Amino acid sequence: MILLPAIDLFEKKAVRLLKGDYANMTVYSENPIEIARDFVRCGATHVHLVDLEGAKDGSTPNLAIVTQIAQTTPLFTEIGGGIRSMETVERYLNSGVDRVILGTAAVNDRGFLERAVSRYGSRIAVGADVKDGFIAIKGWLERSALSLEEFLRQMQAIGVKNIICTDISKDGAMKGTNLALYQELSEQFTMDITASGGVSSLDDVKALRQMNLYGAIIGKAYYTGAIDLKEAIEVAK
Secondary structure (H helix, E strand, O other), X not given: OEEEEEEEEXXXXXXXXXXXXXXXXXXXXXXXXXXXXXXXXXXXXXXXXXXXXXXXXXXXXXXXHHHHHHHHOOXXXXXXXXOOOHHHHHHHHHOOOOEEEEOHHHHHOHHHHHHHHHHHHHHEEEEEEEEOOEEEEOOOOEEEEXXXXXXXXXXXXXXXXXXXXXXXXXXXXXXXXXXXXXXXXXXXXXXXXXXEOOOOOHHHHHHHHOOOOOEEEEOHHXXXXXXXXXXXXXXXX
């Protein structure tokens, strides 16, 4: 299993939200590039980036930082947050990013998703952000009418290869991840599934690895020191 430490970007800083709440934001670093370099020092091979400003309005205000991380570190770089047009997809991929994650657009603009998957294949991932069993969109500010299971069935049919599934109720809460959910998904679907939200101990990492998931994202647990990233990467293997 691949461990993907995360950098959430807001106004060019590395921040974390609690359960997706923009009013509940902690700034952890004013130098996200240095954070990415620390990931490399710890043995990480991948990084998960989220543009929190982009998630709200569909812009790319942190593109320069994303580009710098993609081009100046050896990390496999994936980015999500407000990617709602082919132009934005291409802007990121041309800047050195390895994979882009579609969230709101995968729900609201199926034609765009299909074109992106058809053109870029596995370089397109889909974020499935879950709130009370339903897919949340627009920076988690709105709940769609699609259940998680129904949404994932549709994604698999379209040919999406990689799903990042976040249980919003667990995100940033440091109370463990939703193991039952990921167990169920790993048995039901053949797509690569990355667990996100509440991965806060080595036991979480170990349990997810045993489910043969593709990956797990570590966010707040890295920033607070609850997880030693180097150790977690070894456990994930």
